[in-house]
Amino acid sequence: MRAVRTQHRVAIALAGALIAAGAVALFMLLRQPPPSTLERIRASGLLVVATRIAPTTYFAGADGPDGFTHALVEAFAQELGVRVRFEFPPTLDALLDDVAGARVHMAAAGLGVTDARRRRMRFSQPFADVEEQLVYRRGTSRPKQIDDVGPGELHVVAGSSQEELLQQLRANGHPNLSWTPHADTDTQSLLAAVDRGELRLTLADANSVDLNRRIYRHVAVAFALADSKPIAWAFPRSGDDSLRRAADCFLRSAQRGDLLQRLQARYFGHTGRLNFVDSRDFWRDVRDRLPALRSLFERAAEITGIDWRLLAAIGYQESHWRSDAVSPTGVRGIMMLTQATAQQMDIDDRDDPEQSIIGGARYLRVVEEKIPERIAEPNRLWLTLAGYNIGFGHLEDARVLTERGGANPDLWMEVKQRLPMLARKPHYETVKHGFARGQEPVDYVDNIRNYYDMLVWFTGTADEATRAYLFAESN
Numbered sequence: 001m002r003a004v005r006t007q008h009r010v011a012i013a014l015a016g017a018l019i020a021a022g023a024v025a026l027f028m029l030l031r032q033p034p035p036s037t038l039e040r041i042r043a044s045g046l047l048v049v050a051t052r053i054a055p056t057t058y059f060a061g062a063d064g065p066d067g068f069t070h071a072l073v074e075a076f077a078q079e080l081g082v083r084v085r086f087e088f089p090p091t092l093d094a095l096l097d098d099v100a101g102a103r104v105h106m107a108a109a110g111l112g113v114t115d116a117r118r119r120r121m122r123f124s125q126p127f128a129d130v131e132e133q134l135v136y137r138r139g140t141s142r143p144k145q146i147d148d149v150g151p152g153e154l155h156v157v158a159g160s161s162q163e164e165l166l167q168q169l170r171a172n173g174h175p176n177l178s179w180t181p182h183a184d185t186d187t188q189s190l191l192a193a194v195d196r197g198e199l200r201l202t203l204a205d206a207n208s209v210d211l212n213r214r215i216y217r218h219v220a221v222a223f224a225l226a227d228s229k230p231i232a233w234a235f236p237r238s239g240d241d242s243l244r245r246a247a248d249c250f251l252r253s254a255q256r257g258d259l260l261q262r263l264q265a266r267y268f269g270h271t272g273r274l275n276f277v278d279s280r281d282f283w284r285d286v287r288d289r290l291p292a293l294r295s296l297f298e299r300a301a302e303i304t305g306i307d308w309r310l311l312a313a314i315g316y317q318e319s320h321w322r323s324d325a326v327s328p329t330g331v332r333g334i335m336m337l338t339q340a341t342a343q344q345m346d347i348d349d350r351d352d353p354e355q356s357i358i359g360g361a362r363y364l365r366v367v368e369e370k371i372p373e374r375i376a377e378p379n380r381l382w383l384t385l386a387g388y389n390i391g392f393g394h395l396e397d398a399r400v401l402t403e404r405g406g407a408n409p410d411l412w413m414e415v416k417q418r419l420p421m422l423a424r425k426p427h428y429e430t431v432k433h434g435f436a437r438g439q440e441p442v443d444y445v446d447n448i449r450n451y452y453d454m455l456v457w458f459t460g461t462a463d464e465a466t467r468a469y470l471f472a473e474s475n
Helices: 004-029 037-042 068-080 094-101 161-171 186-196 205-210 243-254 259-266 276-289 292-306 307-320 339-344 353-370 379-388 392-404 412-422 439-459 464-472
Strands: 045-048 059-061 064-068 083-089 106-112 121-123 128-130 131-138 154-157 180-182 202-205 220-226 229-236
Touching: 004 379, 037 045, 037 068, 045 068, 045 094, 059 339, 064 068, 068 106, 068 128, 068 243, 068 259, 094 121, 094 229, 106 243, 131 161, 131 186, 131 205, 154 161, 154 186, 161 202, 180 392, 180 412, 186 202, 186 220, 202 205, 205 220, 205 259, 229 243, 243 259, 259 276, 259 412, 276 292, 276 439, 276 464, 292 307, 292 353, 307 353, 307 379, 307 439, 339 353, 339 392, 353 379, 379 412, 379 439
Parallel strands: 045 083, 045 106, 154 180, 154 202
Antiparallel strands: 059 064, 106 229, 121 229, 128 229, 131 202, 131 220
């Protein structure tokens, strides 16, 4: 009996201990804070980001989704170890509402940081500054100051940073300033309307103006309206700041390194180069000359694996798609091949469009194969184009000068700054291949990048009405 009572007491003690341990565990569990936003994102493996489709943010590129915002957000997601799902609210107001209502984790849409927006949401540290410009149609009267804007002339996106800037100007010395807000449109659409003469004026950031002027060539800048505005990512306003802090850490690292600089160079470094006549002539030649050559560019693309639109952009830069083009130095044909290059590529007739295009495409591959394998796209392509233009030896000389200066010779944004040095005696005397007109490949690459962007847009996302308008205006 004594043994039974002892066993009973031991069982009761063990049960009590288990209950107490369970209570402690439950208490500790209840006291444990819920997972943070960042922890939930990492656990789910998904970052939901609101953006807008525009040339400055997110667009359909030659190989899928592309754009400055797309690339920067993808880099952030890669650092977090998650994938991105982009959401595309129909309007700017809807995008801001989605952020404020925490229906997305963040917004990355080239958003300017404004006082009104700060009251609704939080922002990351700024990673860019962009100037606001008043835009009018070339050939009409140009406003010289904000007080020249008449009633009903100025149109902006409702709820945009541009509208908030106008509100500040009206409250600070310009009481008669008026504008029309548009809730169901975007900056690109307003620029298009100004280009067509349907609207008198709009307000847009400098990057949007430069990118869109390649298509809407009547768009012209009257003046800059204010100091540059900071651009940042937006987050829901809540007590959980974990995702924003992670974003700030990422952006600081991107600024200390060269990621932001590389992306700026990639998406905006070549814009603003083409003028009104350049754009007009290009679209006229797309209409009148490209159709007869397109199948030849596509055939060369099949042979070499190079996008036919890139080959067409090179051909346009070389000859404006004229098979009878001849330079004072003797290069000729669509791709302006030298006699030596033609012989190397087994080309019998440089004036024959098919031979010239295929020969040029093959030679581009020859140059590309000389670029060190460690150099990745897009720098590999841009360096290849420069080598195609100036010769691989001179390109290597510029890379030597780049390395001597303590910069990275594998980055086009660094090499393009040293190429013009090849025309200066103190520099070209120190390199193997001597003098070269080094500014020419810089202009060459930038122009081809513009023409390529325009052809990708034209063959991809451009609607029939816009194509028809471009062709009608290109006479």
